[in-house]
């Protein structure tokens with residue numbers, strides 16, 4: 001990549017899920033035409049209605065799924081970490097084992113994760129539950145564990161999927177503070193959220209996805225305003 005600050009770039013990207021229909025599968029384009037750039041220091045908000053394709057977009061950036069059309073160009077000097085509740089965790093393993101596993105997925109060595117385990121336990125407030133299978137955890141406990149591991153792994157690009165929408169008020173405050181710290185440290189962050197207030201507070205740019213297409217992108221206030229007008233008019 002010629003621009004040093006460019007972390008990744010999506011060019012007319014599309015993702016196709018096959019859906020079962022009778023005996024035959026049917027192609028369904030969850031993402032149809034998405035283009036945007038992510039720069040170092042950006043906190044990029046992804047907004048859009050339910051089913052617009054936001055989570056699919058994060059999984060795509062994380063490399064969990066591949067585009068079926070268009071292309072994504074990564075600057076290979078950046079390491080990408082996905083901070084998500086559902087991904088990467090194995091239900092029958094304990095919190096500690098899952099922390100090690102997802103730490104490895106986020107690029108840490110086993111030794112490094114073990115050295116940070118106390119901080120992970122402390123941040124996630126799991127106490128002795130850390131040695132219980134995560135199948136026994138509440139969604140708030142899972143959120144706290146996922147958040148703690150990702151912040152310890154400290155990837156250059158942080159992908160956050162609605163994590164701040166889960167857990168109690170105290171955890172919200174703590175995780176919002178952590179995110180603000182990351183923003184100040186000039187990481188690149190992609191933040192999917194339905195919470196416009198948080199997007200307004202945290203993001204410097206916003207991409208609005210509508211039916212798998214980048215409907216609008218740019219300055220946070222402008223995009224949010226257009227999005228709310230759109231929702232209000234019920235187009």
Ligand SMILES: Nc1ncnc2c1ncn2[C@@H]1O[C@H](COP(=O)(O)OP(=O)(O)OP(=O)(O)O)[C@@H](O)[C@H]1O
Nearest residue numbers: 017018019030048049050051052053054055056057
């Ligand atoms: N594995 C899958 N197989 C088939 N269709 C899928 C799959 N995952 C998502 N979809 C469909 O793709 C579309 C986009 O889903 P996605 O979860 O990316 O949307 P979203 O914007 O994150 O939604 P929400 O805000 O409700 O979380 C939806 O119509 C969804 O039903």
